[in-house]
Amino acid sequence: MANKDLLVSLKNVGVERDGKWLVRGVDFNVRRGEIVTLIGPNGSGKSTSVKCALGVLDPTEGTVKRADNLVVSYVPQKFNLDWTLPLSVKRLMNLTAKHAHADIEVALSQVGIAHLADAEVGQLSGGELQRAQLARAMLRKPDLLVLDEPVQGVDFQGEVALYELIQHMRDHHGCGVLLISHDLHVVMAATDTVICLNGHVCCRGAPQSVAASDEYKRLFGARASDALAIYDHKHDHTHLPDGRVQHADGTICDDCEHSDGDHAHSHKEHDHA
Amino acid sequence: MLDDFFVRAMVAGIGFALVTGPLGAFVVWRRMAYFGDTMAHSALLGVAISLLLNINMMVGVVAAALLVSGALLVLEKRGVFSSDALLGILSHSTLALGLVLVGFMSWVRIDLMALLFGDILAVSKGDIALIYGFGALILVGIAWAWRPLIAATVNVELAQAEGMHPQRARILLMVFLAVLIAVAMKIVGILLITALLIIPAAAARRLSASPEQMVVIASLIGVISVIGGLNLSLAYDTPSGPSIVVAALIVFLLSLSPIAVIWRKKRKAS
Numbered sequence A: 001m002a003n004k005d006l007l008v009s010l011k012n013v014g015v016e017r018d019g020k021w022l023v024r025g026v027d028f029n030v031r032r033g034e035i036v037t038l039i040g041p042n043g044s045g046k047s048t049s050v051k052c053a054l055g056v057l058d059p060t061e062g063t064v065k066r067a068d069n070l071v072v073s074y075v076p077q078k079f080n081l082d083w084t085l086p087l088s089v090k091r092l093m094n095l096t097a098k099h100a101h102a103d104i105e106v107a108l109s110q111v112g113i114a115h116l117a118d119a120e121v122g123q124l125s126g127g128e129l130q131r132a133q134l135a136r137a138m139l140r141k142p143d144l145l146v147l148d149e150p151v152q153g154v155d156f157q158g159e160v161a162l163y164e165l166i167q168h169m170r171d172h173h174g175c176g177v178l179l180i181s182h183d184l185h186v187v188m189a190a191t192d193t194v195i196c197l198n199g200h201v202c203c204r205g206a207p208q209s210v211a212a213s214d215e216y217k218r219l220f221g222a223r224a225s226d227a228l229a230i231y232d233h234k235h236d237h238t239h240l241p242d243g244r245v246q247h248a249d250g251t252i253c254d255d256c257e258h259s260d261g262d263h264a265h266s267h268k269e270h271d272h273a
Numbered sequence B: 001m002l003d004d005f006f007v008r009a010m011v012a013g014i015g016f017a018l019v020t021g022p023l024g025a026f027v028v029w030r031r032m033a034y035f036g037d038t039m040a041h042s043a044l045l046g047v048a049i050s051l052l053l054n055i056n057m058m059v060g061v062v063a064a065a066l067l068v069s070g071a072l073l074v075l076e077k078r079g080v081f082s083s084d085a086l087l088g089i090l091s092h093s094t095l096a097l098g099l100v101l102v103g104f105m106s107w108v109r110i111d112l113m114a115l116l117f118g119d120i121l122a123v124s125k126g127d128i129a130l131i132y133g134f135g136a137l138i139l140v141g142i143a144w145a146w147r148p149l150i151a152a153t154v155n156v157e158l159a160q161a162e163g164m165h166p167q168r169a170r171i172l173l174m175v176f177l178a179v180l181i182a183v184a185m186k187i188v189g190i191l192l193i194t195a196l197l198i199i200p201a202a203a204a205r206r207l208s209a210s211p212e213q214m215v216v217i218a219s220l221i222g223v224i225s226v227i228g229g230l231n232l233s234l235a236y237d238t239p240s241g242p243s244i245v246v247a248a249l250i251v252f253l254l255s256l257s258p259i260a261v262i263w264r265k266k267r268k269a270s
Helices: A046-054 A089-093 A101-110 A126-139 A156-173 A214-220 A222-227 B005-029 B033-053 B057-078 B083-104 B112-117 B125-144 B146-154 B156-161 B166-188 B193-205 B211-236 B240-256 B258-269
Strands: A006-017 A020-031 A035-039 A061-066 A072-075 A144-148 A176-180 A186-188 A193-197 A201-205 A228-230 A237-239 A245-247
Touching: A006 A046, A006 A176, A020 A035, A020 A046, A020 A061, A020 A176, A020 A193, A020 A201, A035 A046, A035 A156, A035 A186, A046 A061, A046 A144, A046 A176, A046 B156, A072 A126, A072 B156, A089 A101, A089 A126, A101 A126, A126 A156, A144 A156, A156 A176, A156 A186, A156 A222, A156 A228, A214 A222, A222 A228, B005 B033, B005 B125, B005 B146, B005 B166, B005 B193, B005 B211, B033 B057, B033 B083, B033 B112, B033 B166, B033 B193, B057 B083, B057 B166, B112 B166, B125 B146, B125 B166, B146 B156, B146 B166, B156 B166, B166 B193, B166 B240, B193 B211, B193 B240, B211 B240, B240 B258
Parallel strands: A035 A176, A035 A193, A072 A144, A144 A176
Antiparallel strands: A006 A020, A006 A061, A186 A228, A193 A201, A237 A245
16 A cells, blocks of 8 residues: 555554553554554553554654644543533534534434434433544544544444444545454454554454354344454463463563563464455 | 722623633533632732732732642642642642731731732722733633633543644633633632632523533623622622622522523523
Protein backbone atom coordinates (compact mmCIF):
# COMPACT_ATOMS: atom_id res chain seq x y z
CA MET A 1 0.00 0.00 0.00
CA ALA A 2 1.16 3.49 -0.72
CA ASN A 3 2.59 5.54 2.09
CA LYS A 4 0.06 8.31 1.66
CA ASP A 5 -2.57 5.89 2.86
CA LEU A 6 -0.83 5.58 6.20
CA LEU A 7 -3.02 7.38 8.75
CA VAL A 8 -1.27 6.61 12.01
CA SER A 9 1.82 4.66 12.78
CA LEU A 10 3.13 3.53 16.19
CA LYS A 11 6.75 2.43 16.48
CA ASN A 12 8.03 0.73 19.62
CA VAL A 13 5.66 2.78 21.78
CA GLY A 14 5.85 2.43 25.55
CA VAL A 15 4.10 4.30 28.37
CA GLU A 16 5.50 4.41 31.89
CA ARG A 17 3.50 5.55 34.92
CA ASP A 18 5.00 5.75 38.40
CA GLY A 19 7.88 3.47 37.50
CA LYS A 20 5.66 0.84 35.93
CA TRP A 21 5.32 0.12 32.23
CA LEU A 22 1.66 0.11 31.28
CA VAL A 23 2.54 -1.07 27.83
CA ARG A 24 5.77 -1.45 25.89
CA GLY A 25 7.02 -2.23 22.41
CA VAL A 26 3.76 -1.53 20.59
CA ASP A 27 4.03 -1.39 16.79
CA PHE A 28 1.12 -1.03 14.47
CA ASN A 29 -0.15 1.01 11.53
CA VAL A 30 -3.63 1.98 10.50
CA ARG A 31 -4.10 2.69 6.80
CA ARG A 32 -7.00 4.18 4.88
CA GLY A 33 -9.74 1.59 4.51
CA GLU A 34 -8.14 -0.78 7.03
CA ILE A 35 -9.74 -2.07 10.23
CA VAL A 36 -7.41 -2.83 13.10
CA THR A 37 -8.80 -4.44 16.26
CA LEU A 38 -6.92 -4.38 19.56
CA ILE A 39 -7.81 -7.12 22.01
CA GLY A 40 -6.44 -8.11 25.39
CA PRO A 41 -7.44 -8.58 29.03
CA ASN A 42 -8.23 -5.67 31.37
CA GLY A 43 -5.22 -3.50 32.05
CA SER A 44 -3.33 -4.88 29.08
CA GLY A 45 -2.69 -1.41 27.63
CA LYS A 46 -5.31 -1.30 24.88
CA SER A 47 -6.74 2.07 25.84
CA THR A 48 -3.25 3.41 26.60
CA SER A 49 -2.02 2.42 23.14
CA VAL A 50 -5.07 3.96 21.49
CA LYS A 51 -4.63 7.18 23.47
CA CYS A 52 -1.06 7.35 22.19
CA ALA A 53 -2.32 6.87 18.64
CA LEU A 54 -4.81 9.70 19.18
CA GLY A 55 -2.23 12.05 20.67
CA VAL A 56 -4.18 12.25 23.93
CA LEU A 57 -1.23 10.63 25.71
CA ASP A 58 2.45 11.19 25.03
CA PRO A 59 4.43 7.96 24.92
CA THR A 60 7.42 7.63 27.24
CA GLU A 61 9.41 5.92 24.49
CA GLY A 62 8.92 5.23 20.81
CA THR A 63 7.26 7.39 18.19
CA VAL A 64 3.73 8.05 17.00
CA LYS A 65 3.27 9.48 13.54
CA ARG A 66 -0.03 10.83 12.33
CA ALA A 67 -0.81 11.96 8.79
CA ASP A 68 -1.02 15.72 8.27
CA ASN A 69 -4.46 17.31 8.74
CA LEU A 70 -5.85 14.00 9.92
CA VAL A 71 -9.55 14.26 10.78
CA VAL A 72 -10.27 11.96 13.71
CA SER A 73 -13.57 10.78 15.13
CA TYR A 74 -13.28 9.29 18.58
CA VAL A 75 -15.91 7.19 20.33
CA PRO A 76 -14.81 6.93 23.97
CA GLN A 77 -15.75 3.99 26.13
CA LYS A 78 -17.40 6.05 28.84
CA PHE A 79 -19.12 9.37 28.57
CA ASN A 80 -19.48 10.36 32.25
CA LEU A 81 -21.92 13.06 31.27
CA ASP A 82 -22.98 15.08 34.28
CA TRP A 83 -26.75 15.23 34.68
CA THR A 84 -26.59 18.98 35.14
CA LEU A 85 -25.52 19.47 31.52
CA PRO A 86 -28.64 19.38 29.34
CA LEU A 87 -27.55 17.81 26.07
CA SER A 88 -29.92 16.49 23.43
CA VAL A 89 -28.83 13.94 20.86
CA LYS A 90 -29.14 16.65 18.20
CA ARG A 91 -26.87 18.97 20.16
CA LEU A 92 -24.36 16.15 20.71
CA MET A 93 -23.96 15.89 16.94
CA ASN A 94 -22.50 19.42 16.88
CA LEU A 95 -20.14 18.83 19.80
CA THR A 96 -16.82 19.43 18.06
CA ALA A 97 -17.96 20.81 14.70
CA LYS A 98 -21.12 22.34 13.32
CA HIS A 99 -23.14 20.28 10.85
CA ALA A 100 -26.17 21.09 8.73
CA HIS A 101 -29.59 20.10 10.03
CA ALA A 102 -30.29 17.86 7.07
CA ASP A 103 -26.99 16.01 7.47
CA ILE A 104 -27.74 15.35 11.13
CA GLU A 105 -31.12 13.90 10.26
CA VAL A 106 -29.58 11.63 7.65
CA ALA A 107 -26.88 10.42 10.05
CA LEU A 108 -29.36 9.74 12.85
CA SER A 109 -31.66 7.75 10.59
CA GLN A 110 -28.70 5.82 9.23
CA VAL A 111 -27.90 4.55 12.71
CA GLY A 112 -31.61 4.05 13.36
CA ILE A 113 -32.25 6.61 16.10
CA ALA A 114 -33.94 9.43 14.17
CA HIS A 115 -36.78 9.27 16.68
CA LEU A 116 -34.37 10.12 19.52
CA ALA A 117 -33.09 13.42 18.08
CA ASP A 118 -34.57 15.46 20.94
CA ALA A 119 -33.91 12.92 23.69
CA GLU A 120 -31.41 13.76 26.39
CA VAL A 121 -28.11 11.94 25.98
CA GLY A 122 -28.08 10.96 29.66
CA GLN A 123 -31.30 8.99 29.22
CA LEU A 124 -30.20 6.80 26.32
CA SER A 125 -29.58 3.09 26.76
CA GLY A 126 -26.08 1.71 26.16
CA GLY A 127 -26.87 0.69 22.59
CA GLU A 128 -28.65 3.94 21.76
CA LEU A 129 -25.73 5.98 23.09
CA GLN A 130 -23.28 3.99 20.94
CA ARG A 131 -25.46 4.57 17.89
CA ALA A 132 -25.63 8.29 18.67
CA GLN A 133 -21.86 8.36 19.03
CA LEU A 134 -21.43 6.56 15.72
CA ALA A 135 -23.71 9.09 14.03
CA ARG A 136 -21.60 11.91 15.48
CA ALA A 137 -18.42 10.18 14.35
CA MET A 138 -19.88 9.68 10.88
CA LEU A 139 -20.86 13.34 10.50
CA ARG A 140 -17.25 14.45 10.82
CA LYS A 141 -16.36 12.40 7.72
CA PRO A 142 -13.19 11.26 9.46
CA ASP A 143 -10.00 9.87 7.97
CA LEU A 144 -9.58 7.80 11.10
CA LEU A 145 -12.36 6.39 13.25
CA VAL A 146 -11.31 5.26 16.73
CA LEU A 147 -13.66 3.32 18.98
CA ASP A 148 -12.97 2.20 22.55
CA GLU A 149 -15.03 -0.94 23.30
CA PRO A 150 -18.03 0.18 21.26
CA VAL A 151 -20.05 -2.96 21.95
CA GLN A 152 -19.53 -3.18 25.70
CA GLY A 153 -22.87 -3.22 27.50
CA VAL A 154 -24.70 -3.83 24.25
CA ASP A 155 -26.67 -7.04 23.70
CA PHE A 156 -25.72 -9.60 21.04
CA GLN A 157 -28.09 -8.31 18.35
CA GLY A 158 -26.96 -4.76 19.05
CA GLU A 159 -23.33 -5.83 18.77
CA VAL A 160 -23.91 -7.29 15.33
CA ALA A 161 -25.78 -4.14 14.25
CA LEU A 162 -23.00 -1.85 15.50
CA TYR A 163 -20.34 -3.85 13.67
CA GLU A 164 -22.39 -3.63 10.49
CA LEU A 165 -22.59 0.15 10.91
CA ILE A 166 -18.84 0.47 11.45
CA GLN A 167 -18.18 -1.66 8.40
CA HIS A 168 -20.63 0.44 6.40
CA MET A 169 -18.73 3.56 7.44
CA ARG A 170 -15.44 2.06 6.33
CA ASP A 171 -16.90 0.93 3.00
CA HIS A 172 -18.63 4.26 2.45
CA HIS A 173 -16.09 6.82 3.59
CA GLY A 174 -12.98 4.76 3.14
CA CYS A 175 -11.74 5.73 6.58
CA GLY A 176 -9.31 3.72 8.64
CA VAL A 177 -10.76 2.13 11.77
CA LEU A 178 -8.98 1.45 15.06
CA LEU A 179 -11.15 -0.52 17.41
CA ILE A 180 -10.76 -1.88 20.93
CA SER A 181 -12.67 -5.03 21.73
CA HIS A 182 -13.19 -6.56 25.16
CA ASP A 183 -13.77 -9.97 23.66
CA LEU A 184 -10.60 -12.04 23.38
CA HIS A 185 -11.89 -14.51 20.83
CA VAL A 186 -14.75 -12.99 18.85
CA VAL A 187 -13.97 -9.89 16.79
CA MET A 188 -15.57 -7.88 14.03
CA ALA A 189 -15.47 -9.94 10.82
CA ALA A 190 -14.30 -7.07 8.64
CA THR A 191 -11.15 -6.71 10.76
CA ASP A 192 -8.00 -6.82 8.68
CA THR A 193 -5.55 -7.13 11.56
CA VAL A 194 -6.08 -8.27 15.12
CA ILE A 195 -3.47 -7.21 17.66
CA CYS A 196 -3.45 -9.03 20.98
CA LEU A 197 -1.98 -6.94 23.78
CA ASN A 198 -0.93 -7.84 27.28
CA GLY A 199 1.55 -5.18 28.30
CA HIS A 200 3.19 -5.81 24.94
CA VAL A 201 2.09 -7.22 21.60
CA CYS A 202 1.49 -10.94 22.26
CA CYS A 203 0.46 -11.91 18.75
CA ARG A 204 -1.19 -10.49 15.68
CA GLY A 205 -2.94 -11.75 12.58
CA ALA A 206 -6.16 -11.90 10.62
CA PRO A 207 -9.33 -13.37 12.15
CA GLN A 208 -10.96 -16.50 10.78
CA SER A 209 -14.32 -16.21 9.16
CA VAL A 210 -17.04 -18.02 11.04
CA ALA A 211 -19.42 -17.89 8.10
CA ALA A 212 -17.51 -20.78 6.53
CA SER A 213 -18.25 -23.15 9.41
CA ASP A 214 -21.73 -24.60 9.72
CA GLU A 215 -21.25 -25.16 13.42
CA TYR A 216 -20.52 -21.49 14.12
CA LYS A 217 -23.37 -20.49 11.84
CA ARG A 218 -25.76 -22.53 13.95
CA LEU A 219 -24.32 -21.02 17.11
CA PHE A 220 -24.24 -17.38 16.03
CA GLY A 221 -27.10 -17.19 13.52
CA ALA A 222 -26.69 -16.35 9.85
CA ARG A 223 -26.53 -12.57 10.19
CA ALA A 224 -24.11 -12.62 13.09
CA SER A 225 -21.80 -14.99 11.29
CA ASP A 226 -21.26 -12.33 8.65
CA ALA A 227 -20.47 -9.66 11.22
CA LEU A 228 -18.33 -11.66 13.63
CA ALA A 229 -15.16 -13.65 13.28
CA ILE A 230 -13.03 -15.86 15.50
CA TYR A 231 -9.50 -14.88 16.38
CA ASP A 232 -7.15 -17.77 16.96
CA HIS A 233 -4.31 -16.76 19.28
CA LYS A 234 -0.78 -17.95 18.49
CA HIS A 235 1.13 -17.24 21.68
CA ASP A 236 4.61 -18.56 22.32
CA HIS A 237 4.44 -17.56 25.98
CA THR A 238 2.10 -17.49 28.97
CA HIS A 239 1.46 -14.59 31.35
CA LEU A 240 1.79 -15.89 34.91
CA PRO A 241 -0.40 -14.46 37.68
CA ASP A 242 2.55 -12.61 39.24
CA GLY A 243 3.12 -10.68 36.03
CA ARG A 244 6.13 -12.69 34.84
CA VAL A 245 6.20 -14.41 31.50
CA GLN A 246 6.80 -18.09 30.79
CA HIS A 247 8.01 -18.94 27.31
CA ALA A 248 7.19 -22.04 25.33
CA ASP A 249 10.58 -23.52 26.15
CA GLY A 250 9.86 -23.17 29.88
CA THR A 251 12.10 -20.21 30.67
CA ILE A 252 10.60 -17.57 32.91
CA CYS A 253 11.46 -13.90 32.77
CA ASP A 254 10.11 -10.66 34.19
CA ASP A 255 9.32 -8.99 30.94
CA CYS A 256 8.59 -10.74 27.71
CA GLU A 257 9.88 -8.39 25.07
CA HIS A 258 12.73 -6.55 26.61
CA SER A 259 14.72 -8.88 28.82
CA ASP A 260 14.89 -11.81 26.43
CA GLY A 261 16.18 -11.00 22.99
CA ASP A 262 15.52 -14.45 21.59
CA HIS A 263 11.81 -14.21 22.01
CA ALA A 264 11.32 -10.58 21.22
CA HIS A 265 9.08 -10.13 18.21
CA SER A 266 9.55 -13.72 17.07
CA HIS A 267 5.85 -14.38 17.57
CA LYS A 268 4.83 -11.62 15.25
CA GLU A 269 5.71 -13.41 12.07
CA HIS A 270 3.04 -16.07 12.42
CA ASP A 271 1.00 -16.59 9.35
CA HIS A 272 -2.74 -16.84 9.87
CA ALA A 273 -3.72 -17.81 6.38
CA MET B 1 -29.20 58.26 38.19
CA LEU B 2 -25.99 56.57 39.33
CA ASP B 3 -25.79 59.09 42.16
CA ASP B 4 -28.26 57.05 44.17
CA PHE B 5 -26.47 54.31 46.11
CA PHE B 6 -29.36 51.89 45.65
CA VAL B 7 -29.36 52.34 41.88
CA ARG B 8 -25.58 51.85 41.81
CA ALA B 9 -25.98 48.64 43.83
CA MET B 10 -28.67 47.41 41.45
CA VAL B 11 -26.64 48.18 38.32
CA ALA B 12 -23.50 46.57 39.75
CA GLY B 13 -25.40 43.50 40.93
CA ILE B 14 -27.11 42.99 37.59
CA GLY B 15 -23.81 43.25 35.74
CA PHE B 16 -22.32 40.68 38.09
CA ALA B 17 -25.29 38.33 37.71
CA LEU B 18 -25.08 38.42 33.90
CA VAL B 19 -21.52 37.03 34.11
CA THR B 20 -22.13 34.49 36.88
CA GLY B 21 -24.81 32.78 34.75
CA PRO B 22 -22.52 31.30 32.06
CA LEU B 23 -19.49 30.93 34.32
CA GLY B 24 -21.61 29.34 37.04
CA ALA B 25 -23.06 26.86 34.57
CA PHE B 26 -19.55 25.62 33.81
CA VAL B 27 -18.77 25.42 37.52
CA VAL B 28 -21.83 23.20 37.99
CA TRP B 29 -21.28 21.07 34.88
CA ARG B 30 -17.63 20.43 35.65
CA ARG B 31 -18.27 19.84 39.36
CA MET B 32 -15.99 22.71 40.28
CA ALA B 33 -18.15 24.09 43.13
CA TYR B 34 -15.59 23.42 45.82
CA PHE B 35 -12.85 24.50 43.45
CA GLY B 36 -14.56 27.86 42.93
CA ASP B 37 -14.97 28.19 46.68
CA THR B 38 -11.26 27.56 47.20
CA MET B 39 -10.33 30.20 44.65
CA ALA B 40 -12.69 32.66 46.31
CA HIS B 41 -11.26 31.96 49.78
CA SER B 42 -7.75 32.53 48.50
CA ALA B 43 -8.88 36.07 47.61
CA LEU B 44 -8.42 37.10 51.23
CA LEU B 45 -4.81 35.99 51.06
CA GLY B 46 -4.57 38.06 47.87
CA VAL B 47 -5.93 41.10 49.68
CA ALA B 48 -3.46 40.67 52.54
CA ILE B 49 -0.50 40.26 50.20
CA SER B 50 -1.44 43.29 48.11
CA LEU B 51 -1.68 45.38 51.28
CA LEU B 52 1.68 44.06 52.42
CA LEU B 53 3.41 44.72 49.10
CA ASN B 54 1.40 47.84 48.40
CA ILE B 55 0.15 46.67 45.01
CA ASN B 56 -3.26 46.93 43.35
CA MET B 57 -5.74 44.78 45.22
CA MET B 58 -7.33 43.31 42.08
CA VAL B 59 -3.96 42.20 40.78
CA GLY B 60 -3.18 40.60 44.13
CA VAL B 61 -6.48 38.74 44.28
CA VAL B 62 -6.26 37.42 40.71
CA ALA B 63 -2.66 36.32 41.31
CA ALA B 64 -3.54 34.53 44.57
CA ALA B 65 -6.52 32.74 43.00
CA LEU B 66 -4.46 31.59 40.01
CA LEU B 67 -1.59 30.54 42.27
CA VAL B 68 -3.89 28.39 44.37
CA SER B 69 -5.54 26.77 41.35
CA GLY B 70 -2.09 26.12 39.87
CA ALA B 71 -0.93 24.59 43.15
CA LEU B 72 -3.98 22.38 43.12
CA LEU B 73 -3.20 21.11 39.61
CA VAL B 74 0.36 20.25 40.62
CA LEU B 75 -0.70 18.52 43.84
CA GLU B 76 -3.44 16.61 42.02
CA LYS B 77 -0.88 15.25 39.57
CA ARG B 78 1.18 13.96 42.50
CA GLY B 79 -1.91 11.97 43.41
CA VAL B 80 -1.17 11.45 47.12
CA PHE B 81 -4.31 13.05 48.51
CA SER B 82 -7.70 13.11 46.84
CA SER B 83 -8.59 16.40 45.19
CA ASP B 84 -11.39 16.74 47.75
CA ALA B 85 -8.93 16.72 50.65
CA LEU B 86 -6.54 19.01 48.76
CA LEU B 87 -9.32 21.50 48.14
CA GLY B 88 -10.24 21.44 51.80
CA ILE B 89 -6.65 22.09 52.81
CA LEU B 90 -6.05 24.90 50.32
CA SER B 91 -9.43 26.52 50.79
CA HIS B 92 -9.27 26.94 54.53
CA SER B 93 -5.56 27.46 54.92
CA THR B 94 -5.53 30.34 52.41
CA LEU B 95 -8.47 31.92 54.21
CA ALA B 96 -6.74 31.48 57.59
CA LEU B 97 -3.40 32.71 56.24
CA GLY B 98 -5.11 35.80 54.88
CA LEU B 99 -6.77 36.52 58.23
CA VAL B 100 -3.52 36.01 60.14
CA LEU B 101 -1.58 38.26 57.76
CA VAL B 102 -4.20 40.98 58.06
CA GLY B 103 -4.03 40.64 61.84
CA PHE B 104 -0.27 41.16 61.76
CA MET B 105 -0.56 44.39 59.83
CA SER B 106 -1.65 46.59 62.70
CA TRP B 107 -1.00 49.69 60.60
CA VAL B 108 -3.80 48.97 58.12
CA ARG B 109 -7.47 48.97 58.94
CA ILE B 110 -9.66 46.95 56.64
CA ASP B 111 -13.34 46.20 56.86
CA LEU B 112 -13.17 42.43 57.23
CA MET B 113 -16.95 42.02 57.21
CA ALA B 114 -17.19 43.81 53.86
CA LEU B 115 -14.52 41.51 52.39
CA LEU B 116 -16.18 38.35 53.68
CA PHE B 117 -19.81 39.21 53.05
CA GLY B 118 -19.68 42.09 50.59
CA ASP B 119 -20.94 45.63 50.75
CA ILE B 120 -22.87 46.15 47.55
CA LEU B 121 -24.44 49.36 48.84
CA ALA B 122 -20.98 50.94 48.86
CA VAL B 123 -20.03 50.32 45.22
CA SER B 124 -18.69 53.34 43.35
CA LYS B 125 -19.05 54.33 39.71
CA GLY B 126 -15.52 53.07 39.23
CA ASP B 127 -16.52 49.66 40.60
CA ILE B 128 -19.42 49.55 38.15
CA ALA B 129 -17.10 50.35 35.25
CA LEU B 130 -14.78 47.56 36.42
CA ILE B 131 -17.60 45.02 36.69
CA TYR B 132 -19.03 45.82 33.26
CA GLY B 133 -15.63 46.08 31.58
CA PHE B 134 -14.26 42.78 32.84
CA GLY B 135 -17.71 41.19 32.73
CA ALA B 136 -18.00 41.94 29.01
CA LEU B 137 -14.49 40.58 28.48
CA ILE B 138 -15.40 37.31 30.23
CA LEU B 139 -18.67 36.93 28.32
CA VAL B 140 -16.98 37.58 24.97
CA GLY B 141 -14.26 35.07 25.91
CA ILE B 142 -16.81 32.38 26.78
CA ALA B 143 -18.75 32.98 23.57
CA TRP B 144 -15.56 32.85 21.53
CA ALA B 145 -14.41 29.55 23.05
CA TRP B 146 -17.90 28.11 23.41
CA ARG B 147 -17.56 24.94 21.35
CA PRO B 148 -14.22 23.81 22.84
CA LEU B 149 -15.48 24.66 26.32
CA ILE B 150 -18.60 22.52 25.94
CA ALA B 151 -16.70 19.69 24.21
CA ALA B 152 -14.11 19.62 26.99
CA THR B 153 -16.89 19.56 29.57
CA VAL B 154 -18.63 16.60 27.93
CA ASN B 155 -15.49 14.47 27.48
CA VAL B 156 -11.91 15.65 27.83
CA GLU B 157 -10.32 12.87 25.79
CA LEU B 158 -12.82 13.16 22.98
CA ALA B 159 -12.22 16.91 22.86
CA GLN B 160 -8.47 16.41 22.73
CA ALA B 161 -8.60 13.64 20.12
CA GLU B 162 -10.73 15.84 17.88
CA GLY B 163 -8.47 18.89 18.22
CA MET B 164 -10.41 21.01 20.72
CA HIS B 165 -7.54 21.69 23.18
CA PRO B 166 -9.35 20.96 26.47
CA GLN B 167 -6.39 22.14 28.57
CA ARG B 168 -6.75 25.61 27.13
CA ALA B 169 -10.44 25.56 27.96
CA ARG B 170 -9.64 24.64 31.54
CA ILE B 171 -7.09 27.42 31.94
CA LEU B 172 -9.46 29.93 30.36
CA LEU B 173 -12.18 29.06 32.87
CA MET B 174 -9.72 29.38 35.76
CA VAL B 175 -8.58 32.82 34.63
CA PHE B 176 -12.19 33.96 34.18
CA LEU B 177 -13.09 32.69 37.63
CA ALA B 178 -10.14 34.49 39.21
CA VAL B 179 -11.03 37.77 37.48
CA LEU B 180 -14.69 37.47 38.41
CA ILE B 181 -13.81 36.84 42.04
CA ALA B 182 -11.57 39.90 42.07
CA VAL B 183 -14.17 42.26 40.63
CA ALA B 184 -17.12 40.77 42.52
CA MET B 185 -15.58 40.63 46.00
CA LYS B 186 -17.24 43.92 46.89
CA ILE B 187 -20.71 42.76 45.89
CA VAL B 188 -21.33 39.59 47.84
CA GLY B 189 -17.99 39.00 49.55
CA ILE B 190 -15.64 36.07 49.15
CA LEU B 191 -17.70 33.70 51.28
CA LEU B 192 -20.81 34.06 49.13
CA ILE B 193 -19.42 34.41 45.60
CA THR B 194 -19.72 30.71 44.81
CA ALA B 195 -23.34 30.74 45.97
CA LEU B 196 -24.17 33.12 43.15
CA LEU B 197 -22.21 31.01 40.70
CA ILE B 198 -23.92 27.77 41.60
CA ILE B 199 -27.47 28.51 42.73
CA PRO B 200 -28.74 30.34 39.60
CA ALA B 201 -27.15 27.72 37.32
CA ALA B 202 -28.62 24.89 39.36
CA ALA B 203 -32.02 26.57 39.28
CA ALA B 204 -31.75 26.90 35.50
CA ARG B 205 -31.08 23.20 34.96
CA ARG B 206 -34.64 21.93 35.06
CA LEU B 207 -35.85 24.78 32.89
CA SER B 208 -33.33 24.22 30.10
CA ALA B 209 -33.09 21.81 27.20
CA SER B 210 -29.64 22.80 25.94
CA PRO B 211 -26.42 24.24 27.36
CA GLU B 212 -27.05 27.46 25.46
CA GLN B 213 -30.48 27.87 27.03
CA MET B 214 -29.11 27.05 30.44
CA VAL B 215 -26.52 29.84 30.52
CA VAL B 216 -29.09 32.43 29.43
CA ILE B 217 -31.67 31.26 31.97
CA ALA B 218 -29.00 31.15 34.68
CA SER B 219 -28.12 34.76 33.94
CA LEU B 220 -31.79 35.77 34.09
CA ILE B 221 -32.26 33.97 37.41
CA GLY B 222 -29.16 35.74 38.72
CA VAL B 223 -30.60 39.11 37.70
CA ILE B 224 -33.94 38.27 39.35
CA SER B 225 -32.09 37.25 42.52
CA VAL B 226 -30.17 40.53 42.63
CA ILE B 227 -33.31 42.64 42.11
CA GLY B 228 -35.32 40.58 44.60
CA GLY B 229 -32.52 40.40 47.17
CA LEU B 230 -31.75 44.12 47.09
CA ASN B 231 -35.41 45.03 47.48
CA LEU B 232 -35.66 42.52 50.31
CA SER B 233 -32.72 44.13 52.04
CA LEU B 234 -34.19 47.59 51.52
CA ALA B 235 -37.61 46.61 52.86
CA TYR B 236 -36.47 44.63 55.89
CA ASP B 237 -33.08 46.21 56.51
CA THR B 238 -31.29 42.87 56.06
CA PRO B 239 -27.64 42.56 54.91
CA SER B 240 -27.61 42.95 51.12
CA GLY B 241 -25.18 40.18 50.01
CA PRO B 242 -26.86 37.42 52.00
CA SER B 243 -30.27 38.73 50.93
CA ILE B 244 -29.32 38.22 47.27
CA VAL B 245 -28.24 34.65 48.03
CA VAL B 246 -31.52 34.01 49.88
CA ALA B 247 -33.47 35.35 46.88
CA ALA B 248 -31.50 32.98 44.61
CA LEU B 249 -32.28 30.11 46.96
CA ILE B 250 -35.99 30.88 46.72
CA VAL B 251 -35.81 30.77 42.89
CA PHE B 252 -33.91 27.47 43.11
CA LEU B 253 -36.59 25.95 45.36
CA LEU B 254 -39.26 27.16 42.93
CA SER B 255 -37.39 25.44 40.10
CA LEU B 256 -37.72 22.14 41.95
CA SER B 257 -41.48 22.55 42.35
CA PRO B 258 -44.03 21.19 39.86
CA ILE B 259 -44.55 24.68 38.45
CA ALA B 260 -41.19 24.48 36.72
CA VAL B 261 -41.99 21.16 35.09
CA ILE B 262 -45.26 22.50 33.72
CA TRP B 263 -43.49 25.61 32.42
CA ARG B 264 -40.93 23.54 30.58
CA LYS B 265 -43.51 21.24 29.04
CA LYS B 266 -45.49 24.23 27.84
CA ARG B 267 -42.41 25.68 26.19
CA LYS B 268 -41.54 22.41 24.55
CA ALA B 269 -45.02 22.13 23.09
CA SER B 270 -44.97 25.61 21.61
